[in-house]
Amino acid sequence: MARTAGSHSADTAPRIRAAAQRLFAQHGYAAVSMRQIAAEVGVQVGALYNYTSDKQSLLFDLMVVHLEDLLDALPEPDTAAGPMQALDEFVRFHIRFHAARPEEVFIAYMELRNLSPENFAAVESLRRLYEDRLTAILDAGQARGVFRVADTRVATMAIIAMLTGVNTWFRETGRLSLSEVEAIYGDMTRRLVAG
Template sequence: MARTFGSVGKETEKRVLKEALTLFAHHGYAAVSMRQIAGQCNIQAGALYNYFPTKQSILHGLMKTHMKDLLLALDAEPLLEQPKAALESFARFHIRYHIDKPEGVFVAYMELRNLEPEPYAEIMKLRQKYERFLRKILRDGQASGDFKIDDVPVTTMAIISMMTGVNTWFRYGGRLGIEEIEKIYVNLVLSVVGLEPVNVMPRLEETV
Protein backbone atom coordinates (compact mmCIF):
# COMPACT_ATOMS: atom_id res chain seq x y z
CA MET A 1 0.00 0.00 0.00
CA ALA A 2 1.49 3.25 -1.12
CA ARG A 3 -0.44 5.48 1.23
CA THR A 4 -2.42 5.28 4.43
CA PHE A 5 -6.10 4.66 3.93
CA GLY A 6 -8.65 5.41 6.62
CA SER A 7 -7.65 8.82 7.85
CA VAL A 8 -5.27 8.47 10.78
CA GLY A 9 -5.87 12.14 11.44
CA LYS A 10 -9.53 11.73 12.32
CA GLU A 11 -8.55 9.04 14.81
CA THR A 12 -6.04 11.37 16.43
CA GLU A 13 -8.55 14.18 16.59
CA LYS A 14 -11.04 11.98 18.40
CA ARG A 15 -8.34 10.79 20.74
CA VAL A 16 -7.33 14.36 21.54
CA LEU A 17 -10.91 15.29 22.39
CA LYS A 18 -11.32 12.23 24.57
CA GLU A 19 -8.12 12.78 26.53
CA ALA A 20 -8.67 16.52 26.84
CA LEU A 21 -12.15 15.92 28.24
CA THR A 22 -10.79 13.60 30.91
CA LEU A 23 -7.97 15.96 31.83
CA PHE A 24 -10.20 19.04 31.93
CA ALA A 25 -12.77 17.19 34.06
CA HIS A 26 -10.15 16.09 36.57
CA HIS A 27 -7.87 19.12 36.85
CA GLY A 28 -9.72 21.98 35.19
CA TYR A 29 -9.10 23.67 31.85
CA ALA A 30 -6.69 26.31 33.14
CA ALA A 31 -4.60 23.77 35.04
CA VAL A 32 -4.07 21.49 32.01
CA SER A 33 -1.37 22.25 29.44
CA MET A 34 -1.24 21.40 25.75
CA ARG A 35 1.81 19.25 26.54
CA GLN A 36 -0.21 17.21 29.02
CA ILE A 37 -2.97 16.63 26.49
CA ALA A 38 -0.45 15.62 23.84
CA GLY A 39 1.31 13.34 26.30
CA GLN A 40 -1.91 11.46 27.03
CA CYS A 41 -2.36 10.98 23.27
CA ASN A 42 1.26 9.84 22.79
CA ILE A 43 2.03 12.66 20.41
CA GLN A 44 4.00 15.89 20.66
CA ALA A 45 2.41 19.20 21.57
CA GLY A 46 2.99 20.71 18.14
CA ALA A 47 0.86 18.03 16.48
CA LEU A 48 -2.23 19.22 18.34
CA TYR A 49 -2.26 22.34 16.19
CA ASN A 50 -3.04 20.28 13.10
CA TYR A 51 -6.52 19.83 14.55
CA PHE A 52 -7.14 22.76 16.85
CA PRO A 53 -5.89 26.30 16.28
CA THR A 54 -5.94 27.13 20.01
CA LYS A 55 -6.39 25.47 23.39
CA GLN A 56 -9.60 27.44 23.75
CA SER A 57 -11.00 25.80 20.61
CA ILE A 58 -10.61 22.36 22.22
CA LEU A 59 -12.66 23.47 25.22
CA HIS A 60 -15.26 25.11 23.05
CA GLY A 61 -15.52 22.02 20.87
CA LEU A 62 -15.99 19.75 23.87
CA MET A 63 -18.68 21.90 25.42
CA LYS A 64 -20.53 22.41 22.15
CA THR A 65 -20.49 18.69 21.41
CA HIS A 66 -21.74 17.90 24.90
CA MET A 67 -24.64 20.33 24.73
CA LYS A 68 -25.63 19.38 21.17
CA ASP A 69 -25.57 15.68 22.07
CA LEU A 70 -27.64 16.35 25.16
CA LEU A 71 -30.28 18.22 23.16
CA LEU A 72 -30.30 15.57 20.41
CA ALA A 73 -30.80 12.81 22.98
CA LEU A 74 -33.60 14.81 24.58
CA ASP A 75 -35.25 15.27 21.18
CA ALA A 76 -35.09 11.52 20.63
CA GLU A 77 -37.18 10.88 23.75
CA PRO A 78 -40.90 10.22 23.25
CA LEU A 79 -42.95 13.36 23.78
CA LEU A 80 -45.58 12.82 26.46
CA GLU A 81 -48.67 14.99 26.76
CA GLN A 82 -49.65 14.27 30.34
CA PRO A 83 -47.67 16.58 32.67
CA LYS A 84 -46.82 13.97 35.30
CA ALA A 85 -45.66 11.45 32.70
CA ALA A 86 -43.65 14.13 30.89
CA LEU A 87 -41.93 15.24 34.10
CA GLU A 88 -41.17 11.68 35.14
CA SER A 89 -39.73 10.94 31.71
CA PHE A 90 -37.59 14.08 31.77
CA ALA A 91 -36.25 13.27 35.24
CA ARG A 92 -35.34 9.74 34.17
CA PHE A 93 -33.65 11.06 31.05
CA HIS A 94 -31.66 13.69 32.91
CA ILE A 95 -30.38 11.34 35.62
CA ARG A 96 -29.48 8.62 33.14
CA TYR A 97 -27.68 11.01 30.79
CA HIS A 98 -25.79 12.76 33.58
CA ILE A 99 -24.66 9.52 35.18
CA ASP A 100 -23.64 8.29 31.73
CA LYS A 101 -21.50 11.31 30.79
CA PRO A 102 -20.09 12.66 34.03
CA GLU A 103 -17.00 14.21 32.46
CA GLY A 104 -18.92 16.10 29.80
CA VAL A 105 -21.42 17.36 32.37
CA PHE A 106 -18.68 18.47 34.70
CA VAL A 107 -16.73 20.35 32.05
CA ALA A 108 -19.83 21.92 30.49
CA TYR A 109 -20.75 23.38 33.87
CA MET A 110 -17.42 24.14 35.54
CA GLU A 111 -15.58 25.64 32.59
CA LEU A 112 -18.17 28.16 31.47
CA ARG A 113 -16.09 30.96 32.95
CA ASN A 114 -13.08 29.95 30.87
CA LEU A 115 -14.92 30.49 27.60
CA GLU A 116 -14.35 33.67 25.66
CA PRO A 117 -17.43 35.89 25.20
CA GLU A 118 -18.62 34.53 21.86
CA PRO A 119 -18.33 30.80 22.63
CA TYR A 120 -19.79 31.53 26.06
CA ALA A 121 -22.90 33.10 24.56
CA GLU A 122 -23.33 30.15 22.22
CA ILE A 123 -23.09 27.53 24.97
CA MET A 124 -25.43 29.49 27.23
CA LYS A 125 -28.05 29.52 24.48
CA LEU A 126 -27.92 25.72 24.32
CA ARG A 127 -28.17 25.47 28.10
CA GLN A 128 -31.19 27.73 28.10
CA LYS A 129 -32.84 25.63 25.43
CA TYR A 130 -32.53 22.63 27.71
CA GLU A 131 -33.87 24.54 30.70
CA ARG A 132 -36.82 25.79 28.65
CA PHE A 133 -37.82 22.21 27.97
CA LEU A 134 -38.31 21.53 31.68
CA ARG A 135 -39.87 24.95 32.25
CA LYS A 136 -42.54 24.18 29.67
CA ILE A 137 -43.41 20.90 31.38
CA LEU A 138 -43.73 22.69 34.70
CA ARG A 139 -45.85 25.46 33.21
CA ASP A 140 -48.16 22.97 31.52
CA GLY A 141 -48.56 21.01 34.74
CA GLN A 142 -49.24 24.18 36.68
CA ALA A 143 -51.82 25.35 34.13
CA SER A 144 -53.61 21.99 34.11
CA GLY A 145 -53.67 21.92 37.90
CA ASP A 146 -51.60 18.72 38.03
CA PHE A 147 -48.64 20.41 39.76
CA LYS A 148 -48.50 22.65 42.80
CA ILE A 149 -45.73 25.16 42.06
CA ASP A 150 -45.00 28.48 43.74
CA ASP A 151 -42.69 29.84 41.06
CA VAL A 152 -42.00 28.07 37.79
CA PRO A 153 -38.62 29.65 36.84
CA VAL A 154 -37.12 29.07 40.30
CA THR A 155 -38.52 25.54 40.47
CA THR A 156 -37.01 24.83 37.05
CA MET A 157 -33.53 25.81 38.23
CA ALA A 158 -34.02 24.03 41.54
CA ILE A 159 -34.95 20.74 39.90
CA ILE A 160 -32.05 20.91 37.44
CA SER A 161 -29.57 21.72 40.23
CA MET A 162 -30.93 18.93 42.38
CA MET A 163 -30.65 16.32 39.64
CA THR A 164 -27.30 17.47 38.24
CA GLY A 165 -25.89 17.22 41.75
CA VAL A 166 -25.94 13.43 41.35
CA ASN A 167 -22.59 13.84 39.60
CA THR A 168 -20.89 15.18 42.72
CA TRP A 169 -21.38 12.01 44.74
CA PHE A 170 -22.33 9.09 42.47
CA ARG A 171 -19.67 6.46 41.88
CA TYR A 172 -20.14 3.07 40.25
CA GLY A 173 -19.99 0.20 42.72
CA GLY A 174 -21.48 2.18 45.58
CA ARG A 175 -24.46 1.35 47.79
CA LEU A 176 -26.99 2.12 45.07
CA GLY A 177 -27.26 1.08 41.42
CA ILE A 178 -28.34 3.37 38.61
CA GLU A 179 -31.89 2.01 38.55
CA GLU A 180 -32.38 2.70 42.24
CA ILE A 181 -30.95 6.21 41.96
CA GLU A 182 -33.18 6.92 38.99
CA LYS A 183 -36.24 5.89 41.01
CA ILE A 184 -35.22 7.95 44.03
CA TYR A 185 -34.65 11.08 41.96
CA VAL A 186 -37.89 10.65 40.02
CA ASN A 187 -39.74 10.58 43.33
CA LEU A 188 -37.83 13.61 44.58
CA VAL A 189 -38.78 15.56 41.47
CA LEU A 190 -42.42 14.51 41.67
CA SER A 191 -42.50 15.55 45.33
CA VAL A 192 -41.17 18.98 44.43
CA VAL A 193 -44.26 19.67 42.30
CA GLY A 194 -46.57 18.30 44.96
CA LEU A 195 -47.17 14.80 43.58
CA GLU A 196 -47.15 11.45 45.36
CA PRO A 197 -44.23 9.10 44.63
CA VAL A 198 -44.85 6.57 41.85
CA ASN A 199 -44.05 3.61 44.09
CA VAL A 200 -42.58 2.81 47.47
CA MET A 201 -38.89 2.09 47.71
CA PRO A 202 -37.49 -0.91 49.54
CA ARG A 203 -35.94 0.28 52.80
CA LEU A 204 -32.17 -0.03 52.59
CA GLU A 205 -29.51 -0.24 55.24
CA GLU A 206 -27.90 3.16 55.70
CA THR A 207 -25.15 4.74 57.74
CA VAL A 208 -24.88 8.34 58.90
Template sequence: MARTTGSHSDITGPRVRAAALKLFARSGYAAVSMRAIAAEVGVQAGALYNYTPDKQTLLFDLMQSHMEALLAQMPAGAGDPMVDLEDFVAFHLRFHADRPDEVFIAYMELRNLTPENFARIEALRRTYEDRLERILRAGQAAGVFRISDSKIVALAIIAMLTGVNTWFRIGGRLSLDEVVAQYWDMVRSAVGAGTLPR
Protein backbone atom coordinates in the same frame (compact mmCIF):
# COMPACT_ATOMS: atom_id res chain seq x y z
CA MET B 1 1.44 22.25 8.56
CA ALA B 2 2.19 18.66 7.61
CA ARG B 3 0.49 15.89 9.54
CA THR B 4 2.71 13.82 11.81
CA THR B 5 3.85 10.62 10.13
CA GLY B 6 1.61 7.72 11.06
CA SER B 7 -1.20 9.88 12.46
CA HIS B 8 -4.76 9.71 11.18
CA SER B 9 -7.19 12.56 11.75
CA ASP B 10 -10.15 10.21 12.27
CA ILE B 11 -8.24 8.44 15.05
CA THR B 12 -6.02 11.12 16.55
CA GLY B 13 -8.70 13.83 16.56
CA PRO B 14 -11.01 11.87 18.89
CA ARG B 15 -8.00 10.92 21.02
CA VAL B 16 -7.10 14.60 21.39
CA ARG B 17 -10.65 15.40 22.53
CA ALA B 18 -10.69 12.43 24.93
CA ALA B 19 -7.36 13.47 26.43
CA ALA B 20 -8.52 17.07 26.84
CA LEU B 21 -11.75 15.90 28.48
CA LYS B 22 -9.85 13.74 30.96
CA LEU B 23 -7.27 16.39 31.82
CA PHE B 24 -9.70 19.31 32.04
CA ALA B 25 -11.93 17.30 34.40
CA ARG B 26 -9.02 16.15 36.54
CA SER B 27 -6.92 19.31 36.77
CA GLY B 28 -9.09 22.16 35.50
CA TYR B 29 -8.90 23.93 32.17
CA ALA B 30 -6.54 26.68 33.34
CA ALA B 31 -3.96 24.20 34.66
CA VAL B 32 -3.79 22.06 31.51
CA SER B 33 -1.38 22.99 28.72
CA MET B 34 -1.46 21.93 25.10
CA ARG B 35 1.84 20.18 25.83
CA ALA B 36 0.13 18.10 28.55
CA ILE B 37 -2.67 17.14 26.15
CA ALA B 38 -0.11 16.15 23.53
CA ALA B 39 1.76 13.99 26.05
CA GLU B 40 -1.50 12.26 27.03
CA VAL B 41 -2.21 11.49 23.35
CA GLY B 42 1.39 10.51 22.62
CA VAL B 43 2.15 13.09 19.95
CA GLN B 44 4.40 16.13 19.70
CA ALA B 45 2.82 19.34 21.00
CA GLY B 46 2.97 20.94 17.56
CA ALA B 47 0.99 18.05 16.08
CA LEU B 48 -2.09 19.04 18.10
CA TYR B 49 -2.61 22.04 15.86
CA ASN B 50 -3.47 19.66 13.02
CA TYR B 51 -6.64 18.83 14.99
CA THR B 52 -7.54 22.01 16.85
CA PRO B 53 -6.47 25.64 16.54
CA ASP B 54 -6.15 26.15 20.30
CA LYS B 55 -7.14 25.02 23.79
CA GLN B 56 -10.21 27.28 23.89
CA THR B 57 -11.60 25.57 20.81
CA LEU B 58 -11.10 22.18 22.46
CA LEU B 59 -13.03 23.31 25.53
CA PHE B 60 -15.85 24.76 23.44
CA ASP B 61 -16.05 21.65 21.23
CA LEU B 62 -16.33 19.39 24.29
CA MET B 63 -19.13 21.50 25.79
CA GLN B 64 -20.97 21.90 22.50
CA SER B 65 -20.81 18.17 21.73
CA HIS B 66 -22.17 17.38 25.18
CA MET B 67 -25.07 19.80 24.89
CA GLU B 68 -25.94 18.80 21.33
CA ALA B 69 -26.04 15.11 22.30
CA LEU B 70 -28.21 15.98 25.30
CA LEU B 71 -30.68 17.93 23.17
CA ALA B 72 -30.74 15.33 20.40
CA GLN B 73 -31.65 12.52 22.82
CA MET B 74 -34.08 14.48 25.01
CA PRO B 75 -37.58 12.92 25.15
CA ALA B 76 -40.04 14.55 22.78
CA GLY B 77 -42.88 14.53 25.29
CA ALA B 78 -46.16 12.67 25.57
CA GLY B 79 -48.36 15.68 26.26
CA ASP B 80 -49.10 14.61 29.85
CA PRO B 81 -47.16 16.88 32.26
CA MET B 82 -46.72 14.18 34.91
CA VAL B 83 -45.44 11.63 32.40
CA ASP B 84 -43.26 14.21 30.70
CA LEU B 85 -41.72 15.32 33.98
CA GLU B 86 -40.99 11.74 35.02
CA ASP B 87 -39.43 11.08 31.61
CA PHE B 88 -37.31 14.23 31.90
CA VAL B 89 -36.03 13.23 35.35
CA ALA B 90 -35.17 9.69 34.25
CA PHE B 91 -33.55 10.90 31.03
CA HIS B 92 -31.39 13.51 32.76
CA LEU B 93 -30.13 11.08 35.37
CA ARG B 94 -29.47 8.23 32.95
CA PHE B 95 -27.85 10.42 30.28
CA HIS B 96 -25.41 11.97 32.75
CA ALA B 97 -24.70 8.92 34.94
CA ASP B 98 -21.85 7.64 32.77
CA ARG B 99 -20.59 11.09 31.74
CA PRO B 100 -19.17 12.58 34.97
CA ASP B 101 -16.28 14.33 33.23
CA GLU B 102 -18.55 15.94 30.64
CA VAL B 103 -20.92 17.13 33.37
CA PHE B 104 -18.09 18.56 35.46
CA ILE B 105 -16.68 20.48 32.51
CA ALA B 106 -20.11 21.65 31.29
CA TYR B 107 -20.85 23.30 34.63
CA MET B 108 -17.47 24.17 36.17
CA GLU B 109 -15.58 25.45 33.15
CA LEU B 110 -18.15 27.89 31.74
CA ARG B 111 -16.14 30.73 33.25
CA ASN B 112 -13.20 29.86 31.00
CA LEU B 113 -15.09 30.28 27.75
CA THR B 114 -14.65 33.40 25.66
CA PRO B 115 -17.75 35.65 25.69
CA GLU B 116 -18.77 34.47 22.21
CA ASN B 117 -18.39 30.79 23.07
CA PHE B 118 -20.13 31.31 26.41
CA ALA B 119 -23.13 32.83 24.64
CA ARG B 120 -23.38 29.86 22.28
CA ILE B 121 -23.24 27.28 25.09
CA GLU B 122 -25.69 29.29 27.19
CA ALA B 123 -28.15 29.28 24.30
CA LEU B 124 -27.99 25.47 24.18
CA ARG B 125 -28.42 25.26 27.94
CA ARG B 126 -31.46 27.55 27.77
CA THR B 127 -33.03 25.28 25.16
CA TYR B 128 -32.74 22.38 27.59
CA GLU B 129 -33.99 24.39 30.57
CA ASP B 130 -36.89 25.74 28.51
CA ARG B 131 -38.05 22.19 27.76
CA LEU B 132 -38.39 21.49 31.48
CA GLU B 133 -40.01 24.86 32.12
CA ARG B 134 -42.64 24.15 29.45
CA ILE B 135 -43.47 20.85 31.20
CA LEU B 136 -43.84 22.68 34.51
CA ARG B 137 -46.05 25.39 33.03
CA ALA B 138 -48.25 22.75 31.42
CA GLY B 139 -48.57 21.05 34.80
CA GLN B 140 -49.45 24.37 36.42
CA ALA B 141 -52.13 25.03 33.82
CA ALA B 142 -53.55 21.53 34.26
CA GLY B 143 -53.61 21.91 38.03
CA VAL B 144 -51.34 18.92 38.67
CA PHE B 145 -48.29 20.94 39.80
CA ARG B 146 -48.44 23.49 42.61
CA ILE B 147 -45.54 25.85 41.94
CA SER B 148 -45.29 29.64 41.92
CA ASP B 149 -42.32 30.26 39.61
CA SER B 150 -41.69 27.70 36.87
CA LYS B 151 -38.27 29.16 35.95
CA ILE B 152 -36.88 28.90 39.47
CA VAL B 153 -38.31 25.42 39.93
CA ALA B 154 -36.85 24.28 36.58
CA LEU B 155 -33.38 25.52 37.53
CA ALA B 156 -33.65 23.96 40.99
CA ILE B 157 -34.67 20.59 39.56
CA ILE B 158 -31.82 20.59 37.04
CA ALA B 159 -29.32 21.53 39.77
CA MET B 160 -30.62 18.74 42.01
CA LEU B 161 -30.48 16.15 39.23
CA THR B 162 -27.04 17.20 38.04
CA GLY B 163 -25.71 16.98 41.60
CA VAL B 164 -26.12 13.20 41.45
CA ASN B 165 -22.89 13.06 39.47
CA THR B 166 -20.91 14.24 42.49
CA TRP B 167 -21.62 11.03 44.41
CA PHE B 168 -23.24 8.34 42.25
CA ARG B 169 -21.03 5.55 40.97
CA ILE B 170 -22.08 2.50 38.97
CA GLY B 171 -21.70 -0.51 41.28
CA GLY B 172 -22.22 1.59 44.42
CA ARG B 173 -24.75 1.12 47.22
CA LEU B 174 -27.71 2.13 45.04
CA SER B 175 -28.45 1.03 41.50
CA LEU B 176 -29.21 3.67 38.89
CA ASP B 177 -32.82 2.47 38.81
CA GLU B 178 -33.09 3.05 42.58
CA VAL B 179 -31.56 6.51 42.27
CA VAL B 180 -33.96 7.42 39.46
CA ALA B 181 -36.94 6.24 41.53
CA GLN B 182 -35.88 8.20 44.63
CA TYR B 183 -35.16 11.37 42.70
CA TRP B 184 -38.49 11.11 40.92
CA ASP B 185 -40.18 11.00 44.34
CA MET B 186 -38.27 14.13 45.40
CA VAL B 187 -39.03 16.03 42.18
CA ARG B 188 -42.70 15.07 42.36
CA SER B 189 -42.85 16.44 45.90
CA ALA B 190 -40.98 19.58 44.85
CA VAL B 191 -43.67 20.41 42.29
CA GLY B 192 -46.46 19.76 44.75
CA ALA B 193 -47.61 16.56 43.11
CA GLY B 194 -46.99 14.44 46.21
CA THR B 195 -45.81 10.88 46.41
CA LEU B 196 -47.96 8.37 44.59
CA PRO B 197 -48.03 4.65 45.34
CA ARG B 198 -46.14 2.48 42.84
Protein backbone atom coordinates in the same frame (compact mmCIF):
# COMPACT_ATOMS: atom_id res chain seq x y z
CA MET C 1 11.25 15.70 12.67
CA ALA C 2 8.88 13.38 10.82
CA ARG C 3 5.46 11.78 10.62
CA THR C 4 4.77 9.15 13.25
CA ALA C 5 4.49 5.70 11.68
CA GLY C 6 0.95 4.39 11.54
CA SER C 7 -0.64 7.79 12.12
CA HIS C 8 -4.09 8.59 10.71
CA SER C 9 -6.00 11.81 11.26
CA ALA C 10 -9.25 9.84 11.64
CA ASP C 11 -7.68 8.21 14.73
CA THR C 12 -5.82 11.19 16.11
CA ALA C 13 -8.67 13.69 16.22
CA PRO C 14 -10.91 11.67 18.57
CA ARG C 15 -7.94 10.73 20.71
CA ILE C 16 -7.08 14.42 21.17
CA ARG C 17 -10.67 15.17 22.20
CA ALA C 18 -10.72 12.22 24.61
CA ALA C 19 -7.40 13.22 26.18
CA ALA C 20 -8.46 16.85 26.52
CA GLN C 21 -11.76 15.82 28.08
CA ARG C 22 -10.18 13.50 30.61
CA LEU C 23 -7.52 16.01 31.65
CA PHE C 24 -9.82 19.05 31.72
CA ALA C 25 -12.33 17.13 33.87
CA GLN C 26 -9.64 15.88 36.23
CA HIS C 27 -7.50 18.98 36.62
CA GLY C 28 -9.31 21.94 35.05
CA TYR C 29 -8.74 23.77 31.80
CA ALA C 30 -6.20 26.32 33.02
CA ALA C 31 -4.20 23.76 34.97
CA VAL C 32 -3.70 21.49 31.96
CA SER C 33 -1.19 22.33 29.23
CA MET C 34 -1.30 21.53 25.52
CA ARG C 35 1.92 19.60 26.06
CA GLN C 36 0.16 17.36 28.61
CA ILE C 37 -2.68 16.69 26.21
CA ALA C 38 -0.19 15.88 23.44
CA ALA C 39 1.72 13.52 25.74
CA GLU C 40 -1.51 11.71 26.61
CA VAL C 41 -2.24 11.26 22.88
CA GLY C 42 1.33 10.23 22.09
CA VAL C 43 2.26 13.10 19.79
CA GLN C 44 4.25 16.33 20.03
CA VAL C 45 2.48 19.54 20.94
CA GLY C 46 2.72 20.97 17.42
CA ALA C 47 0.56 18.16 16.06
CA LEU C 48 -2.45 19.33 18.05
CA TYR C 49 -2.73 22.41 15.84
CA ASN C 50 -3.71 20.28 12.87
CA TYR C 51 -6.92 19.49 14.74
CA THR C 52 -7.77 22.58 16.76
CA SER C 53 -7.14 26.23 16.05
CA ASP C 54 -6.26 26.88 19.71
CA LYS C 55 -6.74 25.71 23.28
CA GLN C 56 -9.91 27.73 23.82
CA SER C 57 -11.53 26.11 20.78
CA LEU C 58 -10.71 22.68 22.14
CA LEU C 59 -12.65 23.45 25.33
CA PHE C 60 -15.51 25.15 23.52
CA ASP C 61 -15.96 22.24 21.09
CA LEU C 62 -16.07 19.72 23.96
CA MET C 63 -18.81 21.73 25.67
CA VAL C 64 -20.86 22.35 22.56
CA VAL C 65 -20.75 18.72 21.44
CA HIS C 66 -21.90 17.61 24.87
CA LEU C 67 -24.78 20.08 25.02
CA GLU C 68 -25.89 19.32 21.47
CA ASP C 69 -25.85 15.60 22.27
CA LEU C 70 -27.90 16.32 25.39
CA LEU C 71 -30.52 18.29 23.45
CA ASP C 72 -30.62 15.76 20.61
CA ALA C 73 -31.07 12.86 23.02
CA LEU C 74 -33.83 14.47 25.09
CA PRO C 75 -37.08 12.87 23.89
CA GLU C 76 -40.09 14.98 22.96
CA PRO C 77 -42.58 14.57 25.80
CA ASP C 78 -45.49 12.23 25.21
CA THR C 79 -48.26 14.81 25.54
CA ALA C 80 -50.94 12.09 25.71
CA ALA C 81 -49.37 10.59 28.82
CA GLY C 82 -49.67 13.74 30.91
CA PRO C 83 -47.34 16.14 32.67
CA MET C 84 -46.45 13.87 35.60
CA GLN C 85 -45.30 11.22 33.16
CA ALA C 86 -43.37 13.81 31.19
CA LEU C 87 -41.67 15.01 34.37
CA ASP C 88 -40.78 11.44 35.38
CA GLU C 89 -39.32 10.88 31.94
CA PHE C 90 -37.28 14.07 32.13
CA VAL C 91 -35.86 13.14 35.55
CA ARG C 92 -34.90 9.64 34.43
CA PHE C 93 -33.38 10.95 31.24
CA HIS C 94 -31.38 13.65 33.02
CA ILE C 95 -29.94 11.33 35.67
CA ARG C 96 -29.16 8.53 33.23
CA PHE C 97 -27.62 10.74 30.53
CA HIS C 98 -25.50 12.66 33.03
CA ALA C 99 -24.39 9.60 35.01
CA ALA C 100 -23.08 8.07 31.78
CA ARG C 101 -20.92 11.12 30.97
CA PRO C 102 -19.35 12.36 34.19
CA GLU C 103 -16.39 14.04 32.49
CA GLU C 104 -18.45 15.95 29.93
CA VAL C 105 -20.94 17.04 32.59
CA PHE C 106 -18.18 18.18 34.89
CA ILE C 107 -16.53 20.23 32.14
CA ALA C 108 -19.85 21.70 31.00
CA TYR C 109 -20.61 22.97 34.52
CA MET C 110 -17.18 23.79 35.88
CA GLU C 111 -15.34 25.38 32.97
CA LEU C 112 -17.79 28.12 31.98
CA ARG C 113 -15.46 30.77 33.41
CA ASN C 114 -12.70 29.69 31.08
CA LEU C 115 -14.74 30.40 27.99
CA SER C 116 -14.24 33.61 26.09
CA PRO C 117 -17.30 35.93 26.25
CA GLU C 118 -18.65 34.97 22.83
CA ASN C 119 -18.11 31.26 23.47
CA PHE C 120 -19.79 31.64 26.85
CA ALA C 121 -22.84 33.22 25.23
CA ALA C 122 -23.13 30.35 22.76
CA VAL C 123 -22.88 27.74 25.50
CA GLU C 124 -25.33 29.61 27.76
CA SER C 125 -27.92 29.63 25.04
CA LEU C 126 -27.67 25.87 24.60
CA ARG C 127 -28.03 25.36 28.33
CA ARG C 128 -31.06 27.62 28.30
CA LEU C 129 -32.72 25.49 25.62
CA TYR C 130 -32.41 22.47 27.88
CA GLU C 131 -33.82 24.35 30.88
CA ASP C 132 -36.72 25.55 28.75
CA ARG C 133 -37.74 21.96 28.11
CA LEU C 134 -38.32 21.42 31.83
CA THR C 135 -40.05 24.78 32.18
CA ALA C 136 -42.43 23.73 29.41
CA ILE C 137 -43.28 20.54 31.30
CA LEU C 138 -43.94 22.52 34.48
CA ASP C 139 -46.07 25.04 32.59
CA ALA C 140 -48.14 22.28 31.01
CA GLY C 141 -48.63 20.62 34.39
CA GLN C 142 -49.83 23.82 35.96
CA ALA C 143 -52.18 24.53 33.06
CA ARG C 144 -53.74 21.08 33.66
CA GLY C 145 -53.98 21.72 37.41
CA VAL C 146 -51.68 18.75 38.09
CA PHE C 147 -48.72 20.81 39.36
CA ARG C 148 -48.46 23.68 41.79
CA VAL C 149 -45.24 25.69 41.95
CA ALA C 150 -44.78 29.19 43.31
CA ASP C 151 -42.42 30.22 40.51
CA THR C 152 -41.93 28.09 37.42
CA ARG C 153 -38.49 29.34 36.49
CA VAL C 154 -37.19 28.98 40.05
CA ALA C 155 -38.59 25.45 40.23
CA THR C 156 -36.81 24.66 36.96
CA MET C 157 -33.48 25.86 38.36
CA ALA C 158 -34.06 24.03 41.65
CA ILE C 159 -34.90 20.74 39.97
CA ILE C 160 -31.97 20.87 37.55
CA ALA C 161 -29.55 21.75 40.36
CA MET C 162 -30.86 18.86 42.42
CA LEU C 163 -30.63 16.39 39.51
CA THR C 164 -27.20 17.54 38.36
CA GLY C 165 -26.00 17.19 41.94
CA VAL C 166 -26.33 13.42 41.56
CA ASN C 167 -23.13 13.43 39.51
CA THR C 168 -21.14 14.80 42.42
CA TRP C 169 -21.66 11.62 44.46
CA PHE C 170 -23.18 8.83 42.42
CA ARG C 171 -20.86 5.93 41.64
CA GLU C 172 -21.77 2.71 39.80
CA THR C 173 -20.08 0.87 42.68
CA GLY C 174 -21.97 2.81 45.35
CA ARG C 175 -24.69 1.77 47.79
CA LEU C 176 -27.51 2.57 45.35
CA SER C 177 -28.06 1.50 41.77
CA LEU C 178 -28.81 4.05 39.08
CA SER C 179 -32.41 2.80 38.92
CA GLU C 180 -32.83 3.30 42.65
CA VAL C 181 -31.41 6.81 42.39
CA GLU C 182 -33.78 7.57 39.50
CA ALA C 183 -36.72 6.32 41.54
CA ILE C 184 -35.76 8.37 44.61
CA TYR C 185 -35.25 11.55 42.61
CA GLY C 186 -38.41 10.89 40.63
CA ASP C 187 -40.35 10.69 43.87
CA MET C 188 -38.73 13.82 45.31
CA THR C 189 -39.37 15.80 42.13
CA ARG C 190 -43.00 14.71 41.96
CA ARG C 191 -43.57 15.82 45.54
CA LEU C 192 -41.85 19.11 44.88
CA VAL C 193 -44.34 20.02 42.15
CA ALA C 194 -47.49 18.17 43.20
CA GLY C 195 -50.73 20.16 43.04
